[in-house]
Amino acid sequence: MxxxxxxxxxTRDQREFTYGGDAAVKRPADPAAVSDKEWHDxxxxxxxxxxxxxxxxxxxxxxxxxxxxxxxxxxHEMQGSAPIGSELEPPLPIAGRPGKP
Amino acid sequence: xxxxxxxxLARNALSRHENWPEAWRSPExxxxxxxxIIGAGGHGLATAYYxxxxxxxxxxxxxxxxxxxxxxxxxxxxxxxxxxxxxxxAHFYEKSLQLWEGLSQDLNYNVMLSQRGVLNLxxxxxxxxxxxxxxxxxxxxxxxxxxxTRDQIAQMVPLLNMSMEARYPILGGLxxxxxxxxxxxAVAWGFARAADARGxxxxxNCPVTGIRREGGRVTGVxxxxxxxxxKKVGIAVAGHSSHVAAxxxxxxxxxxxxxxxxxxxxxxxxxxTVVTSGAVHFYVSQxxxxxxxxxxxxxxxxxxxxxxNLPIIQHVVAALLALFPCFSRLRMMxxxxxxxxxxxxxxxxxxxTPIGGLYINTGWCYGGxxxxxxxxxxxxxxxxxxxxxxLNAEFTLERFAEGKTWDEKGMxxxxxxx
Ligand SMILES: Cc1cc2nc3c(=O)[nH]c(=O)nc-3n(C[C@H](O)[C@H](O)[C@H](O)COP(=O)(O)OP(=O)(O)OC[C@H]3O[C@@H](n4cnc5c(N)ncnc54)[C@H](O)[C@@H]3O)c2cc1C
Ligand SMILES: [Zn+2]
Numbered sequence: 001m002x003x004x005x006x007x008x009x010x011t012r013d014q015r016e017f018t019y020g021g022d023a024a025v026k027r028p029a030d031p032a033a034v035s036d037k038e039w040h041d042x043x044x045x046x047x048x049x050x051x052x053x054x055x056x057x058x059x060x061x062x063x064x065x066x067x068x069x070x071x072x073x074x075x076h077e078m079q080g081s082a083p084i085g086s087e088l089e090p091p092l093p094i095a096g097r098p099g100k101p
Numbered sequence: 102x103x104x105x106x107x108x109x110l111a112r113n114a115l116s117r118h119e120n121w122p123e124a125w126r127s128p129e130x131x132x133x134x135x136x137x138i139i140g141a142g143g144h145g146l147a148t149a150y151y152x153x154x155x156x157x158x159x160x161x162x163x164x165x166x167x168x169x170x171x172x173x174x175x176x177x178x179x180x181x182x183x184x185x186x187x188x189x190x191a192h193f194y195e196k197s198l199q200l201w202e203g204l205s206q207d208l209n210y211n212v213m214l215s216q217r218g219v220l221n222l223x224x225x226x227x228x229x230x231x232x233x234x235x236x237x238x239x240x241x242x243x244x245x246x247x248x249x250t251r252d253q254i255a256q257m258v259p260l261l262n263m264s265m266e267a268r269y270p271i272l273g274g275l276x277x278x279x280x281x282x283x284x285x286x287a288v289a290w291g292f293a294r295a296a297d298a299r300g301x302x303x304x305x306n307c308p309v310t311g312i313r314r315e316g317g318r319v320t321g322v323x324x325x326x327x328x329x330x331x332k333k334v335g336i337a338v339a340g341h342s343s344h345v346a347a348x349x350x351x352x353x354x355x356x357x358x359x360x361x362x363x364x365x366x367x368x369x370x371x372x373x374t375v376v377t378s379g380a381v382h383f384y385v386s387q388x389x390x391x392x393x394x395x396x397x398x399x400x401x402x403x404x405x406x407x408x409x410n411l412p413i414i415q416h417v418v419a420a421l422l423a424l425f426p427c428f429s430r431l432r433m434m435x436x437x438x439x440x441x442x443x444x445x446x447x448x449x450x451x452x453x454t455p456i457g458g459l460y461i462n463t464g465w466c467y468g469g470x471x472x473x474x475x476x477x478x479x480x481x482x483x484x485x486x487x488x489x490x491x492l493n494a495e496f497t498l499e500r501f502a503e504g505k506t507w508d509e510k511g512m513x514x515x516x517x518x519x
Contacts, residue, residue, distance in 0.1 A: 001410050002402075015412055019402040019517065022356075036502065043514050044354040044445045044501040048343035050405045073357075074405045 005081040006059045007067050020056030023068045052091050102298035125297035130304050133330035134162045139309045141165030143174040145337035146292035147477020153299035156485035161301045166308035170289025173339050176439035178362050178394050181471040182219045182280035186235045189495040191242040197475025210291030212283050219280030222378040223273045232275040249274040268423040312349040318457035335460040340440025342463035354445040356516040359404040363436040367391030383420035401517050409438040446506035447519030451493040
């Protein structure tokens, strides 16, 4: 079971949340001004990294707010969460993590 | 290659089956190949086989980071069918099903295709309507489809809960009788053995770590066993597509997600068809060993972990019991997961890339096992001729930019919903 850190409610069971996809994807501010390629990349292209991934989650069975979560998609390790609009810290190198030599 | 037959079986029985030769070699990689396929799943191996058999291209290597068939090929629930609505999917998957029908003979390897029928259940009047529509479209495309009434279903699958008071009342169904299941490992092994017999080198335990290019053309791949030159390179790595394509600087309309499955303890034969319910997000069949093999939806979040979480397992078991209350005392034996290459429209990409000599085969979502022979067939054609076969001409990388997506479920660019 994923245990997800909601920035407002703390650590809760994944069943309370809905996944909202890659948070790095940004809607162009002025869709009419961007090229077809930029629009295509926004709609369809994903980096889909094998490692640390910043993603959107909705605490739909809790405070009902959206937030950002950094998660390692290979190990399921949780690497921090933050409200929308604030930046997430990059993950610590393994050696610097609490409890790791 | 020793031909497998009743005679070779009898001959080898005399020596207690101790003298069977290896089914394929484990060669040292050569310094150069005409074609390198990355990924020895069913698709990569089928591609190599048809390159050799249909196009006479035999200086081919299939390079696999683990053991062959250890990816999704060896993890899937083996449903084979061609019951699609949209034309490009219908024709492609039908070709694949026709190849399945002759595959054991062609490969001289029993892939245990069992055409026991794939039954989709309808639980609402609107679903009944849409099944008629899909069934009609299939028949117009020359594919078998039959609508089944409640009574016919009750007779064919007597263990289903047919009560109108059931949690998911069954109003009818669509069956493709030529659909069914096959032995997943045998498909990988059969293609590997037949490709090897035609001169293809299968290099296992050898991750590809880089794709080298020069002047817009591919020149070879870096691997754990050094650089190997190649005139052409085909990528067939399923859930790892984005990662491997990035080695050539490509970004894909793909997300990786985990799909789980589970099996029960073995029981006597009691379910002789594949039963699926799209509305309930559930499907089940009984394997030759007697286990009930079942699954449902993706976990729903990006994942490269070959394991999932409990909510989906609970959902799948709850759905099983709602449809088949008689299985309530069965114990589950194993669960596992595989990494799916989920495309932005739910249809595959089998295509040339902007890089000369580099080809990609990805976007299989839930359904790539049934595609295995068809995918290898058209991917081999695309690589050998440097142009797509008419059956994969629509499955390009560019279709997203051109607004020509093939979205069977009408979900839009939400990979986890296809
Ligand atoms: C639980 C589950 C149930 C499914 N059920 C069905 C079903 O009922 N019917 C159906 O049609 N489909 C089903 N599928 C989908 C199907 O299994 C896949 O679409 C199909 O197997 C993909 O085939 P493949 O050969 O492309 O992938 P794989 O068998 O995954 O092969 C890809 C190979 O590439 C290798 N690779 C990756 N990276 C590298 C690298 N850097 N270097 C070298 N090699 C690399 C991997 O190790 C792997 O062996 C299911 C999948 C899962 C997980
Ligand atoms: Zn909350």
